[in-house]
Amino acid sequence: MPRRLIRELAKRIFGEDSIRIVNSMDIIGDIAIIKAEEIEPEKLNLFGEKLLEELKYIKVVLRQTTPVEGEYRLRRFQHIAGEDRRETLYKEHGVKIKVDVERVYFTPRLSTERKRIMQLVKEGEAICNMFAGAGPYSILIAKYRKPQIIHSIDINKYAIDYHLENNYLNKVEDKIVLYRGDAAKMVEKYINGCVDRVLMPLPEKALDYLEYALEASRDEGYLHVYLHIPYAETWKEALTKGKEMVIQKLEGRCDILEAKAHKVREVGPRIMQVCVDTRVKKKK
Ligand SMILES: C[S@@+](CC[C@H](N)C(=O)[O-])C[C@H]1O[C@@H](n2cnc3c(N)ncnc32)[C@H](O)[C@@H]1O
Structure with a gap:
């Protein structure tokens, strides 16, 4: 995962406070999930748009709004940029996993x-x-x-x-x-x-x-x-x-x-x- 890119992008948009605001990111298939503080939506959207520009394979940017919780171990998301969907196809070690990241x-x-x-x-x-x-x-x-x-x-x-x-x-x-x-x-x-x-x-x-x-x-x-x-x-x-x-x-x-x-x-x-x-x- 391009951690340095995320850090640089966050710093450009949020300034010195960036580490506090955007603290981690997961990429599942073509969905990027950021953990970020709840701040002005315009700034988060701008961050999402820039991410889409820099990482062409990302089509959806979501912000995680709850911890993993409940019997099914699920988390909820807020849509930030790109297509508004939760389903994606993830690949690892030659295996394909299709999943809705909010339902599973x-x-x-x-x-x-x-x-x-x-x-x-x-x-x-x-x-x-x-x-x-x-x-x-x-x-x-x-x-x-x-x-x-x-x-x-x-x-x-x-x-x-x-x-x-x-x-x-x-x-x-x-x-x-x-x-x-x-x-x-x-x-x-x-x-x-x-x-x-x-x-x-x-x-x-x-x-x-x-x-x-x-x-x-x-x-x-x-x-x-x-x-x-x-x-x-x-x-x-x-x-x-x-x-x-x-x-x-x-x-x-x-x-x-x-x-x-x-x-x-x-x-x-x-x-x-x-x-x-x-x-x-x-x-x-
Ligand atoms: C942490 S997830 C792990 C899922 C999967 N092994 C993975 O690595 O992606 C735990 C899973 O256990 C399921 N689960 C929770 N309680 C259960 C129970 N009592 N019996 C069977 N499955 C359960 C949840 O729905 C969830 O999908």
């Missing part, structure tokens, strides 16, 4: 993490993605790792609609089964004890749903548990804390053969997103 959670900031998880998968594995969104993890795995099957769950109707369309766009429809509903209920009903690997990319619920991830797993399996962990001094504390939280939650329910916390990204001041990669063996 999506972030390009997990691109490296998605690739990391994909590379851990072995041929023939059965997988459960408990919080699948529009499908970026599941489709990447389906495309490159020859899994036996991927069970993708999401509670948001729009996420499942886009996931279905994305399965066809990427020609992986025969590898992925979709479930719309609560992950705990879907696992209990349909995905009991039959997968080698469970993905839990929802830090707000992962710990509470860990027992269902275990339920989905075969006698031995991998669980990838995402958490947001505050830390005081160094981010390494977040790794230790995350690993301890997962071990504590699983203790007594299974043997923990391996548990390794992986740094994913900073999600706030002294808050780290971590993924605890865990290998478990169920108790008989």
Whole structure:
């Protein structure tokens, strides 16, 4: 992402206060999403227009007006410049993801993490993605790792609609089964004890749903548990804390053969997103 360009542009329009006013930008397909203070609309529009001039592949500029919130992890936007739409086609690692950024959670900031998880998968594995969104993890795995099957769950109707369309766009429809509903209920009903690997990319619920991830797993399996962990001094504390939280939650329910916390990204001041990669063996 052309960070320097954004900073220079913001400085030209907003002067020395620019860093305070425009503090970050994501590009999803041809949509640019800026996080900026609520200031005179004319100035924001001017910033949006300049952005469209400089980055020809951007067709829509939006300003994020709420944090990511609610059960579906959604955010709302204000239109700043260009076409007034929310749907776009995003590409990463050779995979196409069509998504409405206001109706379905999506972030390009997990691109490296998605690739990391994909590379851990072995041929023939059965997988459960408990919080699948529009499908970026599941489709990447389906495309490159020859899994036996991927069970993708999401509670948001729009996420499942886009996931279905994305399965066809990427020609992986025969590898992925979709479930719309609560992950705990879907696992209990349909995905009991039959997968080698469970993905839990929802830090707000992962710990509470860990027992269902275990339920989905075969006698031995991998669980990838995402958490947001505050830390005081160094981010390494977040790794230790995350690993301890997962071990504590699983203790007594299974043997923990391996548990390794992986740094994913900073999600706030002294808050780290971590993924605890865990290998478990169920108790008989
Ligand atoms: C942080 S998003 C991750 C989406 C996707 N894995 C990605 O990386 O783009 C979490 C997803 O979990 C879904 N979700 C929230 N609660 C759920 C539940 N109880 N059961 C299943 N899905 C749920 C939300 O709708 C959202 O799409």
